[in-house]
Amino acid sequence: MSTISINVNGRLHTLELDPTTPLLFVLSDELGLRGPKFGCGMAQCGACTVILRDHVVRSCVMPVSAVGADEITTLEGLGTPEQPHPIQQAFIDEGAAQCGFCLSGVMLTAKAVLDEKPEASDQEIGEALGGVLCRCFAHFRMIRAIRKYADARKA
Amino acid sequence: MSVSRRDFLKRSGTLIVSFSGVSIAEPFAVAQGPFDTHPSHIDPSTLDSWLAVAADGSVTAFTGKCDFGQGMLTTQTQLVAEELCVPIGRVKLVQCDTSISPDQGTTSGSQSTPTNFNSANLAQAAATAREALINMAARRLGEPADQLGVTGGVITAKTGRQVTYAELIGNKRFNILLSATAKRRTPSQWSVLGKPIPSLDRVALMTGQFEFVHNLGVPGMLHGRVVRPPEVGSTFAGLDESSARQIPGLVKVVVRNNFVGVVAEKQSQAVLAVRQLKIRWNAGTGLPPQSTFYDHLRKQPSRDVLLVDSKDVKQQLATAHTVLRATYAYPYQMHGSVGTSCAVADVQADRATVWSATQSAYPTRSIVAKLLGLPVEAVRVIYVRGSGCYGLNGADTVSFDAAVLSQAVGRPVRVQLSRQDEMAWENFGSACVIEQRAAIDSSGAILVWDCENWVASRGGRPGYDQPGNVVTGLLLGYAPEPITPRVPAEPTGELRNRENAVPSYVSGCINGKCGGTGTVRSERVLSHTVQSPFFTGPLRSPLRIQNIFAHECFMDELSASVQADPVAFRLQHLRDARLIAVLKSAANTARWEYRPSPKPGHAKSGTVTGFGIACVVYEGDNGYAALVAQVSVDLASGRILPKKFVVASDCGPISNPDGLRNQIEGGILQGMSRSLVEEVTWDYKRVTSNDWETYRSLYLDLAVELPTIEISFLNRTDVPATGAGETAITVVPAAIGNAIFNATGIRLREVPFTAKRVKAALSAF
Numbered sequence: 001m002s003t004i005s006i007n008v009n010g011r012l013h014t015l016e017l018d019p020t021t022p023l024l025f026v027l028s029d030e031l032g033l034r035g036p037k038f039g040c041g042m043a044q045c046g047a048c049t050v051i052l053r054d055h056v057v058r059s060c061v062m063p064v065s066a067v068g069a070d071e072i073t074t075l076e077g078l079g080t081p082e083q084p085h086p087i088q089q090a091f092i093d094e095g096a097a098q099c100g101f102c103l104s105g106v107m108l109t110a111k112a113v114l115d116e117k118p119e120a121s122d123q124e125i126g127e128a129l130g131g132v133l134c135r136c137f138a139h140f141r142m143i144r145a146i147r148k149y150a151d152a153r154k155a
Numbered sequence: 156m157s158v159s160r161r162d163f164l165k166r167s168g169t170l171i172v173s174f175s176g177v178s179i180a181e182p183f184a185v186a187q188g189p190f191d192t193h194p195s196h197i198d199p200s201t202l203d204s205w206l207a208v209a210a211d212g213s214v215t216a217f218t219g220k221c222d223f224g225q226g227m228l229t230t231q232t233q234l235v236a237e238e239l240c241v242p243i244g245r246v247k248l249v250q251c252d253t254s255i256s257p258d259q260g261t262t263s264g265s266q267s268t269p270t271n272f273n274s275a276n277l278a279q280a281a282a283t284a285r286e287a288l289i290n291m292a293a294r295r296l297g298e299p300a301d302q303l304g305v306t307g308g309v310i311t312a313k314t315g316r317q318v319t320y321a322e323l324i325g326n327k328r329f330n331i332l333l334s335a336t337a338k339r340r341t342p343s344q345w346s347v348l349g350k351p352i353p354s355l356d357r358v359a360l361m362t363g364q365f366e367f368v369h370n371l372g373v374p375g376m377l378h379g380r381v382v383r384p385p386e387v388g389s390t391f392a393g394l395d396e397s398s399a400r401q402i403p404g405l406v407k408v409v410v411r412n413n414f415v416g417v418v419a420e421k422q423s424q425a426v427l428a429v430r431q432l433k434i435r436w437n438a439g440t441g442l443p444p445q446s447t448f449y450d451h452l453r454k455q456p457s458r459d460v461l462l463v464d465s466k467d468v469k470q471q472l473a474t475a476h477t478v479l480r481a482t483y484a485y486p487y488q489m490h491g492s493v494g495t496s497c498a499v500a501d502v503q504a505d506r507a508t509v510w511s512a513t514q515s516a517y518p519t520r521s522i523v524a525k526l527l528g529l530p531v532e533a534v535r536v537i538y539v540r541g542s543g544c545y546g547l548n549g550a551d552t553v554s555f556d557a558a559v560l561s562q563a564v565g566r567p568v569r570v571q572l573s574r575q576d577e578m579a580w581e582n583f584g585s586a587c588v589i590e591q592r593a594a595i596d597s598s599g600a601i602l603v604w605d606c607e608n609w610v611a612s613r614g615g616r617p618g619y620d621q622p623g624n625v626v627t628g629l630l631l632g633y634a635p636e637p638i639t640p641r642v643p644a645e646p647t648g649e650l651r652n653r654e655n656a657v658p659s660y661v662s663g664c665i666n667g668k669c670g671g672t673g674t675v676r677s678e679r680v681l682s683h684t685v686q687s688p689f690f691t692g693p694l695r696s697p698l699r700i701q702n703i704f705a706h707e708c709f710m711d712e713l714s715a716s717v718q719a720d721p722v723a724f725r726l727q728h729l730r731d732a733r734l735i736a737v738l739k740s741a742a743n744t745a746r747w748e749y750r751p752s753p754k755p756g757h758a759k760s761g762t763v764t765g766f767g768i769a770c771v772v773y774e775g776d777n778g779y780a781a782l783v784a785q786v787s788v789d790l791a792s793g794r795i796l797p798k799k800f801v802v803a804s805d806c807g808p809i810s811n812p813d814g815l816r817n818q819i820e821g822g823i824l825q826g827m828s829r830s831l832v833e834e835v836t837w838d839y840k841r842v843t844s845n846d847w848e849t850y851r852s853l854y855l856d857l858a859v860e861l862p863t864i865e866i867s868f869l870n871r872t873d874v875p876a877t878g879a880g881e882t883a884i885t886v887v888p889a890a891i892g893n894a895i896f897n898a899t900g901i902r903l904r905e906v907p908f909t910a911k912r913v914k915a916a917l918s919a920f
Contacts, residue, residue, distance in 0.1 A: 018403070021423045029378075029422050034370045035363030039493050039542075040574040041426075044847035047493055075363030088361045095353050095813060098821055099224030099543030100360035101367065101494045106855065126859035133847065133854050135493045136224055136543045137824035138817065143858045 006067050008033070009077030019065035023057075024048045026064045027074060035075030035104045039133070046105025046132035050074050056105075056112045075104045078111070087111050087149045094145035098136035105132040110146040118153055125150070196532075199257040202287070202329040205280030206235070212308050212321035214239060214246045218277055219259025220267040221250040221514065222356075224543040225880050226814035227267050229354045233811060234272060237340055237348040238281030241308040241320070243355075251516040251538035261515040261616060263546070263693060265777055265878020272810060272876040274339075282337040284329065291323045342808045342872035351813035368512045368539040369497045369571065376499065377406055378422040379560040379570040380429045382415040383580050383626065386439030386840040387688060391415060395433035402428045409563040414630035416560045418568055429573070439840050442688050449484045449588045452609045457683035461643035462657050463650060463665060468592075468679040471603040475594030479716055482590045483705035484905040485888075487583040487611070487835035489850055490694055494542030495577040496549030500557035501567035506533045511554040512541025519551060521619040523558045526631060545825070547582045547616055547625075547692035555627040578850055579842040580626040582692025583835055586611040589705035599717040601728055603677035604661050606706070610698060611687035612638060626690060638686050652775030654698040655885070656682045658706040659772060660728040672731035672772055689835070689842065695825065696881045699773060700888060704906060707769035707889030711752060711896060718751040721768055721893065731772065733779050733805050736869060738770045740803035741781035744867045752893070753900040762787050764798070765898025769889035773882045779805040779869075780882035782823070784890035785862075788898050793914030795895060797827055797862040800887075805869040806879035812868065819866055819883045826887025827862075828853040832907050 005014045006023075008031060015030055022041075027033045027050070036059050039047030043058035050059045051073040059072075079085035084092060087107050097103060106129065113120055113128040120128075125146060134142065197204045197217075207215045216235040222228035228248060236243040249256055259270065271277040285305065292310040293300040295318050304311050308320040342349055359365040384390070391413045399408050404424030409416045415434060419425040443451045472478055499510040500523075507527055513519045516536045524531040541550055549572050561568040589608040596602040614624035614635035622628025623635045650663040650670030657663055661678035663671020671678075696703075714724035722742045729735050741747075747766065754765060765788070770781035785799040800823050809815055832851040836844040844850035888906050896902050901916040 018423065021421070025422045028370070032370075032372065033363070034366060037367070037369055037494055037542075038571055039495065040847060042574060042846060044574075045493055077363075079362055081358045081362050081364055084358070084362055091361045092353075092357050095357055095817065097224075097354075097357065097360050098226075098817060099493075099540070100356070100365060101492075101542035103360060104363065107361070123859055126856050126861075129858055130854055130856035133493055133852060135491055135545070135825070135852065137821045137828065137853075139824055139855060139857055139861060140820045140864060141817070142855070143861060 002065070004064055006064065007069065007071045009074060010071065017064060020063050022060055023050070023062045023064045023067060024059040027059060033074050033076060037101060037104065039101070044131070045102070046109065047102055049105040049108045051108050051112055054112065054115060056109050075107060078107070086152060090145040090149040090152070091142070094141045094148065096138060096141035096145040098138050102132065102134045106134060106142055110149070114150050114153060118150070120150065122147070197255070197257045199276065200332050202280055202283050202331050202333055204257050205277060206284050208320050208324045210321055210325040212245065212319055212325065214241055215249060216246060216277065216281070217249045217256035218271065219251055219257045219517070220262045220271055221516070221538045223262070223512065223514065223540055225818060226354060226811065227262070228356060229352055230268070230810040230814055231271060231277060232355060233348045233350070233352055234278055235281045237345055238278060239285050239308070240305040243347050243352065245308065253516050253520045253536045258517040261518065263514050265773060265881045268806070268810065268876045268878055269777065278339060279333050279335070279337060282339045283331070283334040286334060286337040287329055287331055288320055288323055292318050295323065348810055349808065350811070352811055354814065366539070367494070368499065368510055368541045369494055371499045371510050371539060371569070373499055373501055373567040376567040376569055377418050377420060377564060378425045379416055379418045379557065379568045380425040380573065381556050381570065381576060382417065382429050382432065382434060383576045384413065384436050384439070386436070387442055388440030389436040389438065392435040392437045395435070398431060398433035402431055407564050408432065409560055411559060412630060412632040414559060414627065416556060418560050418564045442837055442839055444839065445837055448586065452586065452588050452611055452685050455685040456640040457609065457685045458638050458641045459643040460682045461646050462652070462680040462682060463646055463661065463663050463671070464679045465664065465677050467677050468603050468605040471677045472592055472594055472605065475602055476597050477595045477716065478592065479595070479712060480592045481709055481712055481904060482588060483708065485587045485701040485704055486906060487586045487689060488694060488829055488833045489578060489583055489835060490545045490548035490581060491578065491850060491852060492542040492544055492548045495572040495574055496553040497541060497569065497571040498550070498554040498557040499567060499569045500554070500561040502527060502558055502561040503565070505529070507558060508535045508537065509554050509558055510537050510539045512539060512544065512550040513554055514544065514547070515551065515616060518617060518619045519554055522555065522617045522622050522628070525620070526555055526622060527558055527562050545695040546697060549577050549581050551617055552580070552625040552627045555622065555625070559627070559631070575845040578845040580690065582614060582625060582690040584694030584697060585687065585691045585701065587698065587701040589702060591705060591709040593709070593713055595713065595717055599719060601660060601675045601713060604658055604675045605679045606656070606658060607681045607683065608656055608702060609683045609685050612684050612691050613687040614690045615692045635690070638684055643681065650775070655702045655706070655771065655774065656680050656698070657775070658710070659734060659770065660710060660725070672729060672734050674728050674730055696885045699771070699881065700826070700829070700885050703769065703771050703885050704888040704892070707886065708892045708902070708904065711767070711893040712902060715752050715896070720749040721752055722747055723749060725770065734770060734772050737779045737781040737803040737805050740867045740869060741770070741783050741801055742768065744803065744865060745783035745801035747783060752897040754897055757900055758790065760790055762789050763898040765894045765896070767890045767893025767895070767897055769886040769893060771882060771885045773878065773885060778877040778879050778882040780886055782883065782886040782890040784887070784894045786891055786894040786898065788895060788913065790917060793910040793912070793917060795831055795891065795908055795910070795913060796860060797891060799863045799865070801865045801867070802883050803867040803869060804879060804882060805871055806882070807874045807876040808872045809868060809870050810876065815868070815879055816866060818880045820864055822880065822884035823864060823887060824853070824857070826884040827891070830888040830891045830907060832909060834907050
C-alpha cells in the first residue's frame with residue numbers, strides 16, 4: 001500500500017492504495033465516478049477512456065502510480081447536466097447514443113483529436129476513433145455530433 | 156427495511172426507490188393472464204398495478220418491459236403521457252422491479268411495443284385511468300363525462316369549472332380493473348406519442364451521470380470474479396489452498412460443484428486472485444473441428460419440426476424442368492456487449508436482492524431463489540440498465556454469479572465478468588445450415604420450394620426453472636434443457652413462422668388455410684434442432700437473420716436463373732400487401748434499375764459496384780422491412796465496402812420516429828459488422844475468439860468510409876403497432892450478399908463475407 005494523490009476533474013484525492021491498481025478501478029470504485037467503465041481490461045475498446053496530459057489514455061491498463069500530478073479528466077469532468085461541454089451538447093442534440101456505455105471513449109477521443117488539431121479532417125477523426133468500439137453502432141449520430149462540434153469549434 | 160407497493164405509492168411523489176430493502180410479496184398470488192407467464196403478487200388486471208398518481212399530480216407508471224438502449228424508457232413514457240393527457244415530464248416510469256412492477260416475462264423478441272402499445276397492458280391501463288378520472292370528474296363537477304376536456308392533467312367542463320388529477324386521485328388507489336372498452340387516443344389525436352421526443356436519458360448519458368448497474372454501490376459491498384473452466388466441459392478437480400494464502404484482500408474462494416469464484420475487498424484484488432489461484436481442472440469433452448462443423452451439424456440427431464408440407468415436393472422436384480439447390484451457412488456470433496456483464500447481489504439469511512441488467516427480471520427472480528434455496532417471495536430483482544445486450548448476453552449468468560458469491564460470504568457482492576469469460580461462455584447466436592431446393596416451371600415461376608435448416612442449440616434463456624441454460628447454472632450442477640431427438644408431427648393449426656424458417660414466397664398452407672405471404676403452393680419447411688457444443692441463445696434477430704439470409708439470397712439465385720429482375724421476381728411471388736409495399740418503397744427510394752443480376756461484363760480489376768435487395772416480415776407478423784444495399788468490391792483484396800443502404804420500414808403506427816431511426820441505423824450497421832467480419836472461432840478444446848483481437852467487430856473507424864443511409868417510413872396508423880428493433884438487421888446479410896453477386900457474379904453462401912473469402916471466391920470464379 002502507498003499513499004497516492006491524484007487530481008481528477010479539478011479535485012485532489014489522496015488515497016491509500018496498492019500502486020499497481022489500474023487507474024480505472026480507482027476512478028470507479030474509490031471515487032465513485034460513472035464516466036469511465038470497464039469494457040475489456042485490455043485497452044481494446046475505449047470504454048475506460050480518460051484524458052491525461054491532453055491525450056486519451058485507457059485507464060484500465062494504466063497503474064494509478066503512473067498518473068503523477070497531472071489532472072485527469074473523465075466524461076463527467078467535461079461538463080455538467082446543467083452546463084454540458086460543447087461536445088456533450090452536440091451529442092445531446094444529435095441523440096448520439098443507444099445504450100451509452102461506450103461514450104467516454106467516443107467523446108473524449110474525438111475531443112482530444114480536435115483539441116490537438118482543430119482542422120482535423122473526417123478521415124483523421126475517423127482514424128483516431130479506430131480503437132473505439134460502439135456495439136449499438138450509433139455511428140451515424142456520433143459522427144454527426146462530432147462534426148457539428150468540430151465545425152462550431154472552428155467558427 | 157421493506158418496501159411495499161403501498162409505501163412506494165406514498166413516496167412516489169418524490170420518486171425515490173429504495174435499493175436497500177427487500178419486499179416480501181403480498182401473501183396472495185394471482186394468475187398473470189395476459190402475460191402468459193408465472194403467477195405473481197402484482198395483478199396485471201388491476202389498474203393500480205400499472206399506475207399511480209401522486210398528491211402533486213405526478214404519475215408513476217410500472218412496466219415489465221425495460222430499456223436497454225433501444226428506447227423503451229422514452230416511448231413507454233410517451234405512451235403514458237399521451238393516454239393520460241399529462242406532460243411527459245410529469246411521468247416517471249419504473250421498469251422491471253419484481254416487487255413493484257407487473258410480471259411481463261422477458262423484454263425480448265421485439266415484443267415490447269406490440270405488448271404494451273396495442274389493446275392491453277400499459278396502454279390500456281393508461282386509457283383506463285383517463286376514463287376513470289373523467290368519470291370521477293363528471294361526478295365531482297356534476298357535468299356529463301362527454302362534456303369534459305382534459306389537458307395537462309386538468310379536467311375542464313364547458314362551464315369552465317376544473318378539477319385536477321391530483322385532486323381526484325392523488326396518493327389514492329383507483330381500485331378498479333383494467334377496462335377493455337376504455338377508449339385509446341388515436342394516432343390523429345396524438346401530441347406526445349408519434350413525435351420525435353429526444354431520449355429521456357440522453358443528458359445523463361452524455362455527461363457521465365447515468366447510473367449503470369456497473370456503477371452501483373451498496374454499503375459493505377465486496378467485489379467478486381468468477382473462474383470459468385479452461386476448456387468446454389472441464390470439471391473442477393481441486394484447489395491448491397496455498398495459492399490463496401498470499402492474496403491481499405481475498406475474502407473467500409467459493410467452490411460449489413464446478414462453479415468457482417473469488418470474493419475480495421477490492422475489484423483489483425479479485426482480478427489478481429483469479430490470476431494467482433491454482434485450480435486443477437479435469438480435461439474437457441473436446442470440440443468438433445470448426446473446419447467441418449457445418450457438415451457435422453447436419454449429421455447429428457435432431458429434434459425436428461415440420462412447419463409446412465404440401466406433400467408433393469419430392470415428386471415435383473423429381474419431374475421439374477429446372478431444379479436449383481444451394482446450401483447456406485451462418486456462424487456462431489456474439490452479443491459482445493461493450494461492457495462485460497455485471498450484477499450486484501445482497502443475499503442475507505432469509506432474503507435476497509439482486510440488481511441486474513437482465514431482460515428477464517421475474518424469471519431471474521425464480522432462478523435466483525432456486526440457486527439460493529430461498530422461497531421466490533424472498534427474492535427481489537431490480538432491473539438496472541447495463542451495456543447494450545442485443546439479446547441474452549451475460550446479464551443473467553452474472554446475476555446468478557453475484558447471488559451465489561454473496562450468499563457464500565453473507566455480504567453484498569458486485570461481480571463483473573472478465574472480457575474472456577464473457578466471450579468464451581456467453582450464449583452465442585446459433586450457427587445454422589440452411590439447405591434450399593426449388594424448381595422453376597417453364598413460365599419462369601417458382602413451382603416448388605423445399606427448405607431444411609439445422610440449428611445448433613444448447614440452453615438459452617433460463618426462464619423460470621432452467622438454471623442450466625446458462626453457464627453458471629451448468630457449473631452449479633444443473634443440466635441445460637435437453638434436446639430430445641424427435642421426428643416431426645404433421646403441421647396443424649395456423650402457420651407458425653416465429654423464426655422465419657418459412658420463406659416469404661411460399662403460401663404456407665396447412666389444411667387449406669394459407670398463412671404464408673407468398674404464392675408457391677408446393678412447399679415444405681423442415682427444421683432440425685441439433686445439440687450445440689456451445690451455449691446458444693437469442694441474439695438480435697435470433698434464427699430470423701440466419702433463415703432470411705438463406706431465403707433472400709436463394710430468391711436472388713432463383714431470379715438470376717431465369718434472368719428476372721430480383722425485385723420484379725419477388726413481387727411476382729408475393730401476396731402480402733404490406734410486404735409488397737415495403738419492397739416497392741425501398742426499390743423506388745433507391746431508384747432501383749430493373750435488370751437481371753449479375754451485371755453483365757465483369758471487370759477483372761479495380762473496384763466494382765452492385766445493388767442487392769432483401770425483405771422480411773419479421774416473425775411472420777411482427778414488422779416489415781426491405782433493404783437495398785449498394786456495395787463496392789475491391790477485386791484485388793476482396794474487401795467489401797458498403798456505400799449506401801436504403802431501407803423501407805413498416806411497423807404500424809410509429810411511437811417515436813427518432814427512436815425508430817436510431818434502431819434502424821444501428822441495426823443496419825450492426826448487421827453490416829455481422830455480415831462482414833463477425834464469427835466465433837474455436838480449437839479442439841475451447842473458444843479462441845475471446846477478446847476484441849480474436850473476435851472481430853467493426854469499430855468507429857468505420858466513420859472513415861461510413862455508408863450513407865436513407866429510410867422510407869411507412870407510417871401506418873390503421874393497424875396495430877409491431878416491433879421494429881430487429882427488422883432492419885434481419886435483411887442486411889442477404890442484401891449485401893445479393894449486392895456482391897450483382898457486382899461480381901460470385902454467390903457467397905457463408906457469413907461472414909470476409910475479404911479472404913471473397914477473394915477466394917473471385918479466384919475460383
